Amino acid sequence: MPASRLHRSLAALTLGAAVLLQAGCFAAPPNGPDGSSERVSVAMLLPPRSGLSPFSDDAFKLSRWRTAETLVQLDEAGDAQPMLATEWSRVDPLTWRFTVRDGVRFHDGTELTAAHVADALGRAVAASPAPRILDGVDLTARADGDDAVLVSTAVADPLVPQRLSSPQLSILAPGAYRPDGQVDPAGHGTGPFRLTAVAGTSGATLDRNDDYWGEPARAAGIDVSFVPDGTARSAALRTGTADVVEAIPPGQVPLLDPELVHEVPMPRTNTLYLNTARGPFADPAVRAAAREAVDRAALIAGAYEGRADSAAGLLGPALPWAAELRGAPDYTRALADRPAPGRVDGVPITLGTFTDRAELPEVAVLLEQQLEAAGFVVTQDVREYAFIEADALDGAFDAFILSRATVLDSGDPVAYMASDFGCAGGFNISQVCTPQIEQALERAAATDTGPERRAATMQAEATVLATDAVIPLLHERVIQGESARVDGVARDPRERDLITTGTTVGATP
Known part of the structure; x- marks a missing residue:
């Protein structure tokens, strides 16, 4: 059998029809006694x-x-674990020292050294555009002898190990980096x-x-x-x-x-953002009325065919510790004082979303029905994301439905919360800005990784939800097939x- 099935593609398939295999389609699976040669x-x-x-x-x-590896990898809880670095420690508030694993060779035969690690990280920092994980981060790396790298940031950052787990900071051999700025990973990973x-x-x-x-x-x-x-x-x-x-x-x-289908919870929440700066939802009681109008089960059944999870908060089952911490007394108290729903009778609102994620327009239709049953008069505006993002960020809509990744490349949700709900957040569609949220976000961001940071993160979630500036709808899943x-x-x-x-x-x- 050919070693590769690359030059094959599937023709479109109609229900009940046989699969039409064009030239270059997937090759038939090999038959072998074990996986070692397959x-x-x-x-x-x-x-x-x-x-x-x-x-x-x-x-x-x-x-x-x-094929490509990083200094650090994340475990299921999002905590940093060794990969190409065997251990690390904080030298001072701005500097971390990572010990580089001995005996590693790149695929081209070059032996991994601390200098190679520092060079690879430096190239990532200098890239244009810079890797997303480095947004707003002034990071430098330098070799410390033959077996360690010193990584420094302009301000204290407890997430440095988690940041270095991002695949965008993979360590490649020197031969991967071309003079023209292009990077060729083929044959250059570890x-x-x-x-x-x-x-x-x-x-x-x-x-x-x-x-x-x-x-x-x-x-x-x-x-x-x-x-x-x-x-x-x-x-x-x-x-x-x-x-x-x-x-x-x-x-x-x-x-x-069904035996071949596996559903995996995603760190992605389908969320309704309400404009707290102007319009009807500047009134907390009207926001509460929208919150009470939402029927999450109907959205999941109608738009996702039951293949999603109802949202109790911003963070879903992809972060199993989130649900466990929602029963904490401080979390419960933060939500206890939310205003009661106000009377809504013929209140006009604009509802925006985008077409790029196929389920969102259907969610918008179902949500419109739910809100109108509660007394709102809804006008929808649905466009491609490229043509609607600027308006959403400018607060042009009373409400906006967004499918949002809640755990960014560091594996930590605090950056997402700061972006979406901080006063200076670059993705603050709700236009929300309160001292309580700012203090909660600052406390979470400054806390070292581990149980205390997770607790602070959940307290920040509760503080955000207490404003009703955002209504989490559902947590998406990805469906993976395995033969x-x-x-x-x-x-x-x-x-x-x-x-x-x-x-x-x-x-x-």
Whole structure:
């Protein structure tokens, strides 16, 4: 069988029709006695947008393929764990020291050194645009001898280890960085799989790295195809021409074997932002009336076919500690004094959202019905995101529906809250600004990582919710497909992990 299934694509599929395989479609799965000599075929949603540059969102593909690695990785709770760095400590309020793992070689054979780490981080800092994880962060890195790196920030930042877990700060070999500023990750990572070929926006090929510093991969390699069409991705799972499939549309799930479908909670909340600066929702009692009008179960059933989680707060089940902390006395007290709903009778409001996420226009229709049943008169404005974002940020709408990532690249939700609800927040659609929220956000941001920071984060959530400036609606899920012949695939809410060293592929039972 050919080693790669890259140059294959699925034709559009009608219900009940056979899959039409065009030239260059997924190859038939190999049959072997174990996973050690088998390759994993993966159908991914989005093709690379920036040539797989680690400084872009393409970095998350490199992470999901386990070809590029960072100094630090995050555990399920979002706490920093060793990766290319074995340990770290805070030297002073502005400086951290990371010990670089010994015995690591890049895929081109170069031995990893502290100088290489400092150079890679420096290139990320100098990139234009800079990686998102470095927004507002003045970071420098320098080697401290042969085995350590000193990372400094202009102001004290307890999140430095978490920041260094971002795939956008992957450490690549010197040969990856070209004089023209472009970055080529092929053959220049440190992970258990070596990127050997990239076929533009069609696919990629990775082979097992037999010189990996950690546990070697069990699969012989990964064959990636980029398949933007959701029906085609679902067909690939149904016919067994892909082992792992990203982002199956909810409408395709009934056509699939339930044993092959796995729902993963996402750190993404579908939220209704209310304009607190002007218009009807400047009145807290009117905001409370909108809050009471929302029927989350109907939104989930109607727009998501039941494949979402009702939102009790800003942070959802992708952060399991959030629900546990909502019962804290301080959290409960913060919500106890919310105003009672006021009388609403014919109050006109504008409701905005965008078309780029397919479910949002349907959510808007259902939400309009719920709000009008409560006495509001709703006028919708639905456009492509590129043409509506500026108006939303300027406060042009009374209410705006947004699907919002609540955990950014550091794995910490405080930055999202500061952006959306801080007085100087760059994404403050609700136009909210209160001393109570500012104090709660500042306290959370200054607290060291761990249980105390999580408690402060939840108190900030409660302080925001107490204003009714925002109404969390639901938490989204991603639907991942895995064939019966694959095992050991990661189901990661942060979408950093997918194929692991333990992923195996065998003959279909």
